[in-house]
Amino acid sequence: MRPFVRSHRSAVKTTLSAIGAGALLIALAVSPPARAAAAVADPAGLVNTLIGTSNHGETFPGATTPFGMVQFSPENTRGDQTRAAAPGGYRYDATRIRGFALTHMSGTGCAGGYGDVPFLPHAGEVDTSPSSDTTDAKYAGDFAHADESATAGQYQVGLASGVGAELTATARTASARWTYPAGKTASLLVRTSNSEVGSSAAQTTVDVANRTISGSVTSGNFCGYINAIGRRSYYTLHFHAVFDQPFTSTGTWQDGTLRPGTTSASGGTTYGTNGYPVAGRGSGGYVTFAAGQTVTMRVGISFVSQANAQANLAAENPAGTGFDAVRQAARAAWNTELQRVEVTGGTTAQQTTLYTALYHSLLHPNVFSDTNGQYTGMDQAVHTVSGGQRAQYANFSGWDAYRSQLQLLTLVRPDVGSDIAQSLLNQANQNGGVWDRWTHAAGGTHVMTGDPAHAAVPSIYAFGGTGFDAQGALTSMVRAATTVTSADLSRDGWNVMVVGERPSLDKWLSKHYIPANGNAWGGAGETLEDSVADFGVSQLAARLGQNTTRDEFLARAQYWKNVYNPANGYVQDRNDNGTWPSFDPASSNGFAEGSAAQYTWMVPHNVRGLFDAMGGNAAATTRLDTFFHRADGTWALTGAGGLKSELNNEPSIGAPWLYDFAGSPYKTQQTVRQVVNTLWSTAPGGIPGQDDLGAMSSWYVWSAMGLYPLAPGRAELLVASPLFPRIVVHRGNGVTLTLDAPNAAAATPYVQGLSVNGVSSTKPWLPESFATTGGTLSFTLGTTPDTTWGSAAADAPPSFDAVTPTNLALGKPASGSASCNGNETADKAVNGSVSGGSSDKFCSTASVKYLQVDLGGKLALGSVVVRHAGAGGESAAWNTRDFDVRVSDDGTTWSTAAQVRGNTANASTHAVSVSGRYVRIDVVTAEQSGNTAARVYELEVYQ
Helix, strand or coil, rough: CCCCHHHHHHHCCCCCCCCCCCHHHHCCCCCHHHHHHHHCHHCCCCCCCCCCCCCCCCCCCCCCCCCCCCCCEEEEEECCCCCCCCCCCCCCCCEEEEEEEEECCCCCCCCCCCCCCCCEEECCCCCCCCCCCCCCEEEEEEEEEEEEEEEEEEEEEECCCCCEEEEECCEEEEEEEEEECCCCCEEEECCCCCCCCCCEEEEEEEECCCCCEEEEEEEEEECCCEEEEHEEEEEEEEEHHHHHHCEEEEEEECCCCCECCCCEECCCCCCCCCCCCCCCCCCCEEEEECCCCCEEEEEEECCCHHHHHHHHHHHHCCCCCHHHHHHHHHHHHHHHHHHCCEECCCCCHHHHHHHHHHHHCCCEEECCCCCCCCEECCCCCEEECCCCCCCCEEEEEEEHCCCCCCHHHHHCCHHHHHHHHHHHHHHHCCCCCCCCCEEECEEEECCCCCHHHHHHHHHHHHHCCCCCCCHHHHHHHHHHHCCCCCCCCCCCCCCCCCCCCCCCCCHHHHHHCCCCCCCCCCCHHHHHHHHHHHHHHHHHHHHHCHHHHHHHHHHHHCCCHEEECCCCHHHHHHHCCCCCCCCCCCCCCCCCCHHHHCCCCCCCCCCHHHHHHHHHHHHHHHHHHHHHEECCCCCCCCCCCCCCHHHHHHHHHHHHHHHHCCCHHHHHHEEEEEEEEHCCCCCCCCCCCCCCCCHHHHHHHHHHCEEHHHHCCCCCCCCCEEEEEEEEEEEEEEEEEEEECCCCCCCCCEEEEECCCCECCCCCCCCHHEEEEEEEEEEECCCCCCCCCCCCCCHHCCCCCCCCCCCCCCCEEECCCCCCCCCCCCHHHCCCCCCHHHHCCCCCCCCCCEEEEEEEEEEEEEEEEEECCHHHCCHHHHHHCCEEEEEEEECCCCCEEEECCCCCEEEEEEEEEEEEEEEEEEEEECCCCCCCCECEEEEEECC
16 A cells, blocks of 8 residues: 555665576576575564665564554654654654654555654653654654664664663563663653644543553544545554653643643644644653663553553553563564474575565554453444454555465464454444455545455455354455445545445446446456455355355456456456547556556456456467566566556566466566565665555565465465475464475576475466465476476466356246336346346336246246346436245246345345246335336346
């Protein structure tokens, strides 16, 4: 997700040197790295959390635990109190700190989010209001990177003032050790109102007797500067900080007024008129300690209440817990998770890059419920986790995470994946049935495009995260994908944060694509995203035995074909009337954060169908070659313009794997390795762009393993080649995946042979059973490609096209009650068309309204589809509300197969399990508001 830098992305890309397609790989082969003799024993010690803090990676370097509620990290400043130095709070070249905040998100884009309750240890008096320090000239501290260290579970920095800051965390608490220099006033500022994007309320209380500071901040406002829709609060964070040293003085401030000696203050910064905090506004408190002291602070937080913040602190970080004990426990927690991907061999730099990427992949979503199970829901009410759910999770960057991050997370921790899926369902249930695409704390932000939860939840299930209410999720998703809401018809929030879950859903259901003038952030891109989402729904339905839903949504998953223009070979915007507008494949018109050339490849569930549309494997391979290379043959992986790949952003990251479908898997091996070798590193800029809550880092982890999820909703794995001689994945459910590749190195990407569980294989993909039940892969790798391995058509990975069912009613004799007029007769409802205008339907105003069709013989029937007024472009208010589906063998004696009441959908599908020759619709209530005219555009019958 990249609105923060989108306008100048080309200026921040990592530019590759003019290196030939294989030159770097060959050069690296000259000096093979030394091999480690054993698996990495302390992966947490290899993690460098400063990776990603430059080059617009927007990660944070501070202390946290896997999926922790707390992310205790610096808030840097570039001299503007109202702007975070970068989303995530930290920018490597901004070497001045204005506080250490309790919450952060990694690589979000926009102007950031969270950054709640920054604490600033300050060597000096507090003699003016910190809110009046609008340029952070006084109440901030310089530092040098030589005085800084950052790794998994801990952060440490020495400020130029002489103050030392050490940070660590548990899941719901933070610990700090502040070391103050002798001879200077030892102050601690609590900037309660100064969340990264401001606050609407804040409250601070200092308790001298008990050596505590507590309070709360109310915030939200993610991407609110872009559109007023997002300019609102939707969470309150409560905190309770306890200190091991007494306070020697206290004070508070509100806006520009300093109030020495006081112990309480309130007031937020507000979001101003432009979605940013207002300079000079806000409140907080401060205390002082004896000079030269080392002060330990423990802080509990809760998004429910002050009492829960204290309870979280008592449960996880009770009185008497030393800072070093918490730090050691945090490191141990990270080692537990990181060792689930056990690596042997490779260089230290490769290990550091891998384990830092895995670390970033396991930061989010975050535990959001307290130790007592309570959490604040999307309805702003307090809920308690129940059933088998262990914790509620928040912070779901859906457009980013559905592609590979949640699959990786569920691979290593299926139990956490299950809880995340249940959390998403809980959010939808609390949000009026809406699955918001980007949720932050207890709010839906609507940011980005598509309906990503409908792809994410089925993916979690496919990878073994089945411990949630999957049937409830499917029912909710189907309802959301078939019921047009007022939000779906709205352009509010356009373009980055359109309020509807399925913008222009009415067009999707009637025209089978999102038109250029629809409500989405790009009609063609939304069509691709919704196709992927519907594929996910179809796969979850299949796993739950709901075959009618499976077939319906699998057919909908092919609607991408309606924005593929065969005249130019690209996916592009399409007008509402079916015509194609003027077109430039390098343009982002019709797409979010990408061009037509970049998005055209984004049909992961039906690559075969895409390649066939392009003219076959040879044509697709040529186009992929052009996509990844400049005219002179050098790589074009980022920063080369809209016609070329952008491997620093989500729309392009699946494309290198598509050679596997085209009979050229050696080119997948080559391209993936080129990205791994050149765009990722151990430097602060070692992530090639925003990390998007671990989405991009998860791509690196998969790629270093030489595997990648085939499509959302499925657990097949595409194959490239592993970077390390041995990788063992220890799934949280006891399943083990072993990858042996003795010759693996940066310069040996090419598969010369592969065996799966001891059986030779030429397939560049693995069945779902490998991920779900485990196994062993044995690779033979080399420096030169084997162009024959995996090249046979029979070796290609599967694609999923619709199995077009036969409409038994099509063209069959139809009859009905008296029609509205002579050109709206019963035969119009079985002609296979809904697009012939308002008369392309059966219409009746008779007192008894019915429509029936003669199938010509007795048949076993499985489903009946009725396409109502809205399906033909008329008002949805005219959709048939109440009706019965009846079946007969002789046209005289009828039995009721389905009774439908309260229908609002433009097209309704009704499962039946009967046999008969005649199928009839008996209308009870013809329209939503009454019983005037029954309108049926199509009556379809399927086995």
